Amino acid sequence: xxxxxxxxTPEIAVKSLEELIRNNEIxxxxxxxxxxxxxxRGNKLTAPPVKICAVxxxxxxxxxxxxxxxxxxxxxLKELNPDFFITFAFGQILSEEVLEIPKNxxxxxxxxxLPKYRGANxxxxxxxxxxxxTGITTMLTVLALxxxxxxxxxxxxxxxxxxxxxxxxIISNKSPKLICSTIKGLYTGIIKPKKQxxxxxxIAKKFTKEDGLIDWRKSAQDIHNQVRxxxxxxxxxxxxxxxxxxxxxxxxxDKIKNDIEESKISQITKIGIEVITPIGxxxxxxxxxxSKGIMKAYDFANGAKLNPGMKFEEKVCIKxx
Numbered sequence: 001x002x003x004x005x006x007x008x009t010p011e012i013a014v015k016s017l018e019e020l021i022r023n024n025e026i027x028x029x030x031x032x033x034x035x036x037x038x039x040x041r042g043n044k045l046t047a048p049p050v051k052i053c054a055v056x057x058x059x060x061x062x063x064x065x066x067x068x069x070x071x072x073x074x075x076x077l078k079e080l081n082p083d084f085f086i087t088f089a090f091g092q093i094l095s096e097e098v099l100e101i102p103k104n105x106x107x108x109x110x111x112x113x114l115p116k117y118r119g120a121n122x123x124x125x126x127x128x129x130x131x132x133x134t135g136i137t138t139m140l141t142v143l144a145l146x147x148x149x150x151x152x153x154x155x156x157x158x159x160x161x162x163x164x165x166x167x168x169x170i171i172s173n174k175s176p177k178l179i180c181s182t183i184k185g186l187y188t189g190i191i192k193p194k195k196q197x198x199x200x201x202x203i204a205k206k207f208t209k210e211d212g213l214i215d216w217r218k219s220a221q222d223i224h225n226q227v228r229x230x231x232x233x234x235x236x237x238x239x240x241x242x243x244x245x246x247x248x249x250x251x252x253x254d255k256i257k258n259d260i261e262e263s264k265i266s267q268i269t270k271i272g273i274e275v276i277t278p279i280g281x282x283x284x285x286x287x288x289x290x291s292k293g294i295m296k297a298y299d300f301a302n303g304a305k306l307n308p309g310m311k312f313e314e315k316v317c318i319k320x321x
Contacts, residue, residue, distance in 0.1 A: 001025065001026070001027045002025055002026045002027065002083050002084065002183060002184070002187050003027050003029050003080070003081070003082045003083045003084075004020065004026060004027070004028055004029065004082055004083060004084045004085070004086050004183065005028075005029055005030045005031070005032060005077060005080060005082045005084075005085050005086070005102070006020060006028055006030075006031050006032070006050075006086050006088075007031075007032040007033070007067075007085060007086065007087045007088075007090040007092075008031075008033060008050045008086075008087065008088040008089055008090050009033050009034045009048045009049075009050055009089055009090055009091050010048065010049060010050070010089050011049040011172070012088075012089055012111075012168050012171060012172045012175075013049075013050055013088040013089050013172075013175075014049050014050060014053050014172070015172050015173065015175065015176050016086075016088055016109070016172075016175045016176045016179050017031065017050060017053050017054070018053060018057075018176070019176030019177075019179070019180060020086070020176070020179065020180065021057050021059065023180055025184065026180070026183065028059050029060070029080045029082055030059065030060040030061070030062060030076075030077075030080060031050060031051070031053075031054035031059050031060065031061045031062070032061075032062050032063075032064065032067060032073070032077075032090070033048045033050045033051045033054075033061065033062075033063055033090075034048050034063065034064075034065075034090075034091055034092070035063045035064070035065055036048070036051075036063070048063075051063065062076070064092075066092060067092055067094065067095075067098060068092070068093065068094065068095035068097070068098060074097060074098060074101070077098070077101050078101055081103065082101070082102050082103070083102060083103050083104045083187065084102050084104050084105065084106065084107055084183055084186070084187075085098075085099075085101070085102045085105075085106040085107070085141075086106075086107050086108075086109075086179060086183070087106060087107070087108045087109070087141060088108070088109040088175065088179070089111075094106065094141060096143060099141060099142075099143070104186060104187065105140050105141070105186065106140070106141040107138055107139070107140065107141065107151065107179070107182055107183065107186065108138070108139055108140075108141045108146070108148070109136060109137070109138050109175055109178065109179055110122065110136070110137045110138075110139060110146055111123050111134075111136055111171050112126065112134055112135065112136075112137065112204070113133075113134060113135040113136075113137060113153055113155065114137045114139060114146060114150060114153075114196055115146075115147075115196045115197055115198070115199075115200050115201040115202075116200050116201070116202055117134075117202060117203075117204040118145055118146035118147070118201065118202070118203050118204065119145060119146065119203040119204040119205060120204065120205070120206050121204040121205060121206045121207065122134070122204040123164055123167050123168055123171065124164045124204075124207060124229045124230065124232075125204040125205075125229070126158065126167075126204075127158060127162065127163070127164055127167065127225060127228055127229035128225055128226060128229035128230075129225070130221065130222075130225045131158055132157065132158055133155055133156065133157055133158055134155075134156050134158055134167070135153055135154050135155040135156050136153065136154050136156070136171055136174055136175055136178055137150055137151075137152070137153045138150075138151040138152050138153075138178055138179065138182040139151060139193075139196075140193050145203075147196060148193075148196075149193035149194055149195050149196070150193060150194050150195075150196055151182045151185065151186065151191050151193050152178055152181060152182050152185070152191065154174055154177075154178050156170055156171070156174070160252060161228065161251065161252075162228065163228045163229075163231045164228070164229050164230065164231055164232050165231050165232050168232070207230060207233065207234055208234065209234045211230070211234060212226075212230055212234040212235055212236050212237050213236075213237060213238070213314065214226065214227075214236050214237065214238045214247065214312070214314070215314065216238070216262050216263035216275075216277065216311070216312060216314065217261065217262050217263070217277075217278060218277065218278075219255070219277055219278065219279035219280050220252055220253065220254070220255065220275075220277045220279060220280030220281055220282040221252060221255055221279070221280055223236075223250070223263075223277065223282055224250050224251070224252045224282055227247050227248075227249070227250045228249075228250070231248065231249075235247075235248070235288075238312040238313065238314070239312065239313040239314065240304060240306075240312055240313060241304075241313075242313075243289065243290040244290045245287050245288070245289050245290065245300075245312070246287060246288040246289075247284055247286075247287055248286040248287055248288055248294055249284075249285045249286035250282050250283060250284050250285060251272070251282070251283040251285060252280065252281075252282055252283075253274065253280065253281035253282060253283055254280050254281050255279060255280040256279070256280060256281075257278070257279050257280075258276055258277065258278060258279065258280075258281075260276065260277075260278055261278060262277075262278070262311065263275050263276060263277040263278070263311065263312070264276060264308075264309055264310065264311045265306060265307070265308050265309065265310045265311070265312075266281065266308055267308050268298065268301045268306060268307075268308065269298065270298050271283065271285065271298065272284050272285040272296070272297040272298060273297045273298070273300075273301050273306065275312075284297045285297050287300050289304075
């Protein structure tokens, strides 16, 4: 029986934990996750999804703000004497002392094809940059950021309208098989990890609220990529009559160069608001106006009395919706 400790926090990592628990060759000795956090409008203290899964399956669950400084937890992990630590969107950096605990190694599942998009935000960044493919990688954890030797990879195609939420779901579904395969392969010696290539290294930084502001001087393709990469957070936004409008969904119409310097509304139909940009046209289909819920762009256009030739505004201030 292969003994593991699973370290993870968000929803994307739950299916992998469930698969590990079901696997007859693997024993999940414990789960380590982040502390409960306030969530929602009422700021109600809420358990991480991985903790909920562990509790439901009667798995020991420890929560810590910073594992590298939690001496009591480190001693408990040593007592468990696991073969592997498995990390997946854990949200904490492991110290050398922690990495030395498992008998074999610590394996991390990273949501990109390394060495591309090391760091905290690989899922959204690949869509934002207009990539046609991404994937998942299992790697040996080292002290340097996502720089360990690669065990296995699984490639994922990115379609033109795929959002960050849809890509997260695909990764969530594909990860369990890759994690189990990697653990067994390392345990039996079948998998021989390989060093990452030096060429193509880039860091995927987290988005801020400011990153959501749409620059209407950009191409339709760039704006479309921005919108679909930020559905989860921070959501792309613009302004009209001094009010923020979040852009929830768009469709790319064409990529033809136009004789204009900045975007303007070209027409409004029942399927949405068509905007002509310096390069290409984009169709806005869903929006979230300030202090309102998500609605069809056509309904918003009627209520706001939009007309062809009008332009969305750009502002640097941030207002909550």
